[in-house]
Amino acid sequence: MGHALALHLLRAHRVDAPRRPSRLRVAAVPTAPRAPRGAGLAARLHRDVPARARAQSRVPAAHDRGAAATAARPVRGAGARGARGGAIVSEARVPESIARAVREDILRGRYRPGDRLPSERELAQQAGANRGSAREALKILAQQRLIEIRPGGARVGPLHQARLDVLRDMIRAGDGADPALMAQLLDVHELLLAGAARLAAERASDDELARAVALLGVLSDPEREADYPATLVSLIEGIAEASHNLVLRMVGNGLLVILASVVPVMRRLRPPHATLVPAVRDVRAALEARDAARAEQAVRALLRIKREHVLKQLERGALEA
DSSP: OHHHHHHHHHHHTOOOOOOOOOOOOOOOOOOOOOOOTTTTHHHHHTTTSOHHHHHHOOOOOOEETTEEOOOOOOOTTTTOBOTTSOBSSOGGGHHHHHHHHHHHHHHTTSSOTTOBOOOHHHHHHHHTOOHHHHHHHHHHHHHTTSEEEETTEEEEOOGGGSOTTHHHHHHTTTSSOOHHHHHHHHHHHHHHHHHHHHHHHHHOOHHHHHHHHHHHHHHTOGGGGGGHHHHHHHHHHHHHHHTTOHHHHHHHHHHHHHHHHTHHHHHHHOOOHHHHHHHHHHHHHHHHTTOHHHHHHHHHHHHHHHHHHHHHHHHTTGGGO
């Protein structure tokens, strides 16, 4: 019996020999992927979406060539709902919102000429929208000649081939006014308007000249300072019309659209009215005398006063104050 008990105890406390470990396949732990260039798309699409609406809606993480991106929030109007259940923005505006965000990426240099843009599926995931909205957004960018849609995907085109109206977004690409681009815009403005003034002095009818002179009178009146922006636009249109040059008018009209879009910026950066009055009076006198060379010089002098003041203000960060 003692032998049996000993055998039982031996079995109960037996220490097994160590087994040879089996060969297991261990999956490699993936390293954190680099965030794709479109990873911030959703954040910019939703910068003005109420926080409550953002918290209520989430979409799966976006992918760029297989790499996981940051989780994207739904675009305004792409299914996101406000606190009361109403759509934040109409579905029709979703493609425009996506196009605007991608356009900002292009204009800020995140995508360069020749770069491939995210696919429709990737854009839709990043924006929390459907592929149809992403497809329409790419069409908008193609119509503006910012991108070229080819088999295999959309690629960024040469910026100088873009339509003129893209300038509005280029100037405001930094949520302000780009000083370098504003300088170029003002250079072209000077070339066109000074040349138009020269032609107007030579070719304008008496009525056209009288209207231009009357507008210049408003610009030089200290009591009409509040009317300056609108009057200046009317004067530019009037001088272009009085030049009797169709091509100049067509180009000038396109530039006027750009200038009108930055009127709030220009109003804040405009030099003191008193510094402009002498130059405005010189333009008026030159046109009244039908002195073409003097009219051209006077307009250049006026616009250069404005140009220098605007660029100095931008360099000082006047719009950020």
